[in-house]
Amino acid sequence: MEYQFLLIDVADKVATVTINRPDKGNALSPAVLEEIVSLFTHLAERQDVSVVVFTGGERYFSAGFDLNEIRKLEKVSNEAYTALFHRAYRAVLFCPQPVIAAVGGPAIAGGFDLTMMCDIRYASTRARFGQREVALSLPPILDPLWRIVGLGRAREVALTGRIYDVTEAERMGYVSRVYPEGELLASVAAIAAEMASYDRTCLVESKKLSNQLLNFDLDGSMRTQEWLFRSYIGSSENHQRIDALQARLASERRK
Known part of the structure; x- marks a missing residue:
């Protein structure tokens, strides 16, 4: 299958999915979201894939919503776009195989939400995390965030819109492990390969x-x-x- 904004590589039962929109910081346009829905739906059916690695590369994960696209919306005509976001979230969250987020840089707003839908999060020292929705008069997602970091911390993340460095993200339990810049993808690939060797x-x-x-x-x-x-x-x-x-x-x- 061909995609414009996603790269897909399958080897040794591991599928590596890379958001590839570097000129926009991997911002989540409707086209990117449609491709995420399509690809994760496809991967869910593949018996030769045991583990999925979801990344934006070593420089960033995703800057979040494509604000130019959101600015075009009107309240009376936002249903399709809103549904598309949540279809993408659900495609990742309910993918039957374990999904590992490899976060090489900023994961903000919608980008943060996508990492939230993954089962395990590893990050490089470049990574930054934040739910900036509240700053844009948008209600942030609290579930499954509260299941990961606890309700009190989830409220802080959602209601302050603060950006967290990777050290604090690891300390709150959002990130499982931190790797030096440039070593993230190789390190996560090794973990995924070992997992994929299991039943x-x-x-x-x-x-x-x-x-x-x-x-x-x-x-x-x-x-x-x-x-x-x-x-x-x-x-x-x-x-x-x-x-x-x-x-x-x-x-x-x-x-």
């Missing part, structure tokens, strides 16, 4: 479970997790991976 179905089911748990009480969560564990333990895939691990450990002991 794809187990990865998909584990992500699905993580989205379900907040809707259960503690007893329901424990029962669901027990049922899912029981579905995998003792399977042929489980046996093969145990055998491979034991063989590798035995080989290392003999060295």
Whole structure:
């Protein structure tokens, strides 16, 4: 499939999706959003993809909304554009495979929201994060942000419109790990490759479970997790991976 504003590379069960609109800081025009919906919908159906890396490259992730496009809108005719944003968000959030955000630079407003829809966020020292919607008289997205950083911190992010450097983003738990400038993509590629070597179905089911748990009480969560564990333990895939691990450990002991 051909895209104007997205680059796609699939290798060793990892799909790397790169927003490619450098002249506009990877701003999210309607065309970019349409391509995100199309590509993530396509990736969801691919059995040869176990992990997705979503990035804007080493310099930035996305400057956010294309303000020139938003300025054209009227309140009485904004439904299609609003729906398009949320279709793009949902395409990433509910992609069945784990999605890793590799944030090489600013992720602001809509760009920040896209990183929020990913399952794991890694960033370079260049990265900056911020929900600037409130400064533009736009209500920011609080869910799933509050599930990631807690309700109190999510309120601060959403209501102040403040820009956070990567150190503070890591400290609040929004970013899992920070890499030196220029080393982000290679480091995330290694993590994604290791993840993609695992059982794809187990990865998909584990992500699905993580989205379900907040809707259960503690007893329901424990029962669901027990049922899912029981579905995998003792399977042929489980046996093969145990055998491979034991063989590798035995080989290392003999060295």
